[in-house]
Structure formats: structure tokens, C-alpha cells
Amino acid sequence: MRQGKNNLKLEQYIGIQIKRYRQEQGLKLAEVAQIADISQGMLSKIENAQVSTSLETLSRLCEVLGIPLSTLFSQYDNQESQAMLxxxxxxxxxxxxxxxxxxxxxxxxxxxxxxxxxxxxxxxxxxxxxxxxxxxxxxxxxxxxxxxxxxxxxxxxxxxxxxxxxxxxxxxxxxxxxxxxxxxxxxxxxxxxxxxxxx
The missing domain is CATH 2.60.120.10 (Jelly Rolls)
Structure with missing residues (x-):
């Protein structure tokens, strides 16, 4: 059994979490971007860790997705125990x-x-x-x-x-x-x- 390693940068981790919550709710990029008042391209870049974004933008995204802002960061320091191959x-x-x-x-x-x-x-x-x-x-x-x-x-x-x-x-x-x-x-x-x- 091989444990996963904590090798994701914060931007990558946040992007993965936002994309996961969006897909779990069956929401499209365009829908979330419009409600959060950001461009679809910006949301795509956030999900793919191509940009660092402000807490204000993250807060709006969390509001659209119905999750507390703290949820995005809650497991970042515990990544090592989150995957087992x-x-x-x-x-x-x-x-x-x-x-x-x-x-x-x-x-x-x-x-x-x-x-x-x-x-x-x-x-x-x-x-x-x-x-x-x-x-x-x-x-x-x-x-x-x-x-x-x-x-x-x-x-x-x-x-x-x-x-x-x-x-x-x-x-x-x-x-x-x-x-x-x-x-x-x-x-x-x-x-x-x-x-x-x-x-």
C-alpha cells in the first residue's frame, strides 16, 4: 500500500476542490462563473491552477457552491493521509x-x-x-x-x-x-x- 504525498501546491489543491464540488452538484463552468461574477475563462484557470486568486473571489465561489470558505483549506495539511494506492x-x-x-x-x-x-x-x-x-x-x-x-x-x-x-x-x-x-x-x-x- 502506498500513501499519497503532500505534493500539491495550494493553488492546485484549491482548484481540485472547486472543480470537485462544482461537478458533484452538476454545475457547468459558465453557470458558476456567471453567479460568482467572474469570467468563465478565469474560473477555468482557477480550477486548473493557472492563476492565484483573491480570497474575495474564492469566497464568492464557495457561496455559489454552498460550502464554507474554510472547507476549501480544511484538508490541505492532511493530504498525505488522503490517498492510498x-x-x-x-x-x-x-x-x-x-x-x-x-x-x-x-x-x-x-x-x-x-x-x-x-x-x-x-x-x-x-x-x-x-x-x-x-x-x-x-x-x-x-x-x-x-x-x-x-x-x-x-x-x-x-x-x-x-x-x-x-x-x-x-x-x-x-x-x-x-x-x-x-x-x-x-x-x-x-x-x-x-x-x-x-x-
Whole structure:
């Protein structure tokens, strides 16, 4: 796993943030520029870090985007922990309690520090005859199926999942594979523990 480095200049960082918030809201350059009373060309230069701009202009842009000015700068000093690259095949293999052959977890990413609140795994299941345990843990889990077909149990419910399907579930309710219909099955499992402390 490779951590990103704090190598963005402030202008680059601000430009990236403004563009991200604009695109998240589905706003066009021209729309934001007009409301903020700046030219479309100027906004494009700000987003691409081609100019340094005044706090007054940034304040107007933030107002248009509906975010506090402080939000633009809030994560600048923490960039080093904001990105983690795991190259194909390099994810650390993790053994989950109760799992046997044919069921592997590769840790893709997690938040750092003593109170980890986020983990993501690439889960591979290739033994259709295996009996799988149920899991229960704090937080919310998201499952995204990349390949294969599976019936997945969550409490008293059974969900039929195929490639491209996404299931979000409450982690404290017992859950796990009920039936492997078409193997191999590969899925992404992302767990958000919130304020819970995990080991």
C-alpha cells in the first residue's frame, strides 16, 4: 500500500476542490462563473491552477457552491493521509475468523490511526460447496459484486446478487453468503465503522 504525498501546491489543491464540488452538484463552468461574477475563462484557470486568486473571489465561489470558505483549506495539511494506492495483487491477505479454504480477503485500504473507522476488502470465493460463517460487526457494510452470482443472507432476508449489484447492510445484524450460485465470485466489501474502535 502506498500513501499519497503532500505534493500539491495550494493553488492546485484549491482548484481540485472547486472543480470537485462544482461537478458533484452538476454545475457547468459558465453557470458558476456567471453567479460568482467572474469570467468563465478565469474560473477555468482557477480550477486548473493557472492563476492565484483573491480570497474575495474564492469566497464568492464557495457561496455559489454552498460550502464554507474554510472547507476549501480544511484538508490541505492532511493530504498525505488522503490517498492510498494498492497495486493489483499487492493487497495484504487477511484471514477472517471462521473462514476456510476457497474464501480469501485482500485488504485494499483502511483509515490509519488508533481508531480505524474504514476498511475495504477484495473478497474471492471459488468453492461452491463450502459452508460459510455468518458475520456480525459494528457499522455499515457495502458489498459490490464484480464477478459471479451469490445469494447473500442478512438477518432473515436473502438477496440474490449478480455482477454489478450493490448491497448495503447494517453490520450488527448477522450476515454472510447463503449460496454460491456461480463461482468464482469476486466482490468488494467496504465497512464503515463510524466511531467504533476496531482491532
Amino acid at each position: 494498492v497495486k493489483a495483487g499487492e493487497g495484504m491477505e487477511v484471514v477472517r475468523r471462521g473462514t476456510e479454504k476457497g474464501h480469501t480477503y485482500h485488504l485494499l485500504t483502511h483509515s490509519r490511526g488508533p481508531r480505524k473507522n474504514f476498511e475495504a476488502y477484495l473478497v474471492t470465493m471459488d468453492d461452491a460447496s463450502e459452508e460459510f460463517p455468518t458475520f456480525a460487526h459494528p457499522g455499515t457494510e457495502l458489498l459490490y459484486v464484480l464477478e459471479g452470482e451469490i445469494k447473500y443472507r442478512h438477518g432473515d432476508e436473502i438477496f440474490h446478487l449478480q455482477a454489478g449489484d450493490c448491497l448495503t447492510l447494517e453490520g450488527e445484524i448477522p450476515h454472510g453468503p447463503a449460496e454460491l450460485i456461480q463461482v468464482p465470485i469476486r466482490l468488494i466489501s467496504m465497512v464503515n465503522y463510524g466511531d467504533s474502535t476496531t482491532s
